[in-house]
Amino acid sequence: MYILYSLLLAVALVVSLPWWLLRLGKYHAGLRERLGVVPDRLRGAAKPGGVWIHAVSVGEVLAVSRLVSELEENFPEQPVFLSTTTATGQRLARERFGSARVFYAPLDLGPAVRAYMNLLRPRLLILAETEFWPNLLRLARKRGAAVAIVNARISDRSFPRYRRFRWFFSRVLSEVDVFLAQTDVDAQRLREIGAATERVRVSGNLKFDVRVSSPSPLAQALRRAIPADSEVMVCGSTAEGEEEMLLEAFQAVLEKYPSAIMVLAPRHPERFDRVAGQVATQGLALVRRSAWTTTASPLMGCAFLLDSVGELAAVYALATFAFVGGSLVDQVGGHNILEPAQYGVPILTGAQTFNFREIVNIFQEGGGIVTVTPANLAGECLRLLGDREERRKLGEAARELFLKNSGATARTLQTLQPLLRRNFPTP
Secondary structure, eight states, X not given: OHHHHHXXXXXXXXXXXXXXXXXXXXXXXXXXXXXXXXXXXXXTTOOTTOEEEEOOSHHHHHHHHHHHHHHHHHOTTSOEEEEESSHHHHHHHHHHHOGGGEEEOOOSSHHHHHHHHHHHOOSEEEEESSOOOHHHHHHHHHTTOEEEEEEEOOOTTTHHHHHHXXXXXXXXXXXXXXXXXXXHHHHHHHHHTTOOGGGEEEOOOGGGGOOOOSOOHHHHHHHHHSOTTOOEEEEEEEOTTTHHHHHHHHHHHHHHOTXXXXXXXXXXXXXXXXXXXXXXXXXXXXXXXXGOOTTSOXXXXXXXXXXXXXXXXHHGGGOSEEEESSSSSTTTOOOOTHHHHTTTOOEEEOSOOGGGHHHHHHHHHTTOOEEOOTTTHHHHHHHHHTOHHHHHHHHHHHHHHHHHTOOHHHHHXXXXXXXXXXXXXXX
């Protein structure tokens, strides 16, 4: 089965080569590492018996960040390495943990995976959410490593596909020692696609434990630059098709609150320039974070384009209210509402939040979120800005729900401890 899978994967890579070449600007970063060329920067810290954590992108890196800190504190003798798939995840991981132990995950081909296994020789391989890579799992177990899937989730969109190929995934998932699911629904879906019942547990969502560890220089600078009586509308992780609607809503806000400011943070960096063009087309004043200096005039009546990675979470603290994107358009499924919730910020989101269904349900039931549509977006923004008491209630509910559902990191670490303390074969 694994030979057939590897052959099919290799063929798929060759067939899709023209597509990859067209998108080379996005995926060329770390190409040598992805192909199995281990960077020299990893060699200094590598020793048998460490931990290899794989987190796909920014969201997963943030989710496991506290787990990384807890592992380092409780098992200081075991080095922790972190791999990512995307360039944005890689940049954030290096900023948080240093480049000496962060790398691009290898393609799931035997030679590429073995190169990292040979160097790192991990005691434990931890995969975040739904990274079921057959060769990676098989080779980790073959080298004596334990395997854990943490913060595991099976989305509505991917569940039918996984279930259709249960005959394949049941064999792949047999390599995993423990699955720590976000919810009961995710746990049941894991069992239905082939995970052994006794290996599946519910630990909660690690994202509830993410905290901003220190004040952000950008957030502090913006706080000084924005007049204290100005309304701040932070629109985070926006997707294509949303910015136009949000900018129109902001124009309506400016008519009543001329000193208001909109912080606009598109989800994907490759769209920064395009969104800047949209702001200009709508005739709004534009300030780009990449060109902004703290000596400039106060920020009033403008759109502040956050064309950077890793700074949005702290900027939510400045918001009069926040809109979390990827939720007004189809196919995206929403993004993380917990980032503004931790600050007690009133949250707006669209109805398309299937990728965060459990979190959104918790906040809807607890009165900590407002769901908007393209038709009533501007009206809801103006309603919130005009109702201080409603904003206070929404913000307090969001923060209480955030704190009430924390604790997944402690439960995850408790489950992983036996795997970290068991005997490990060393050369």
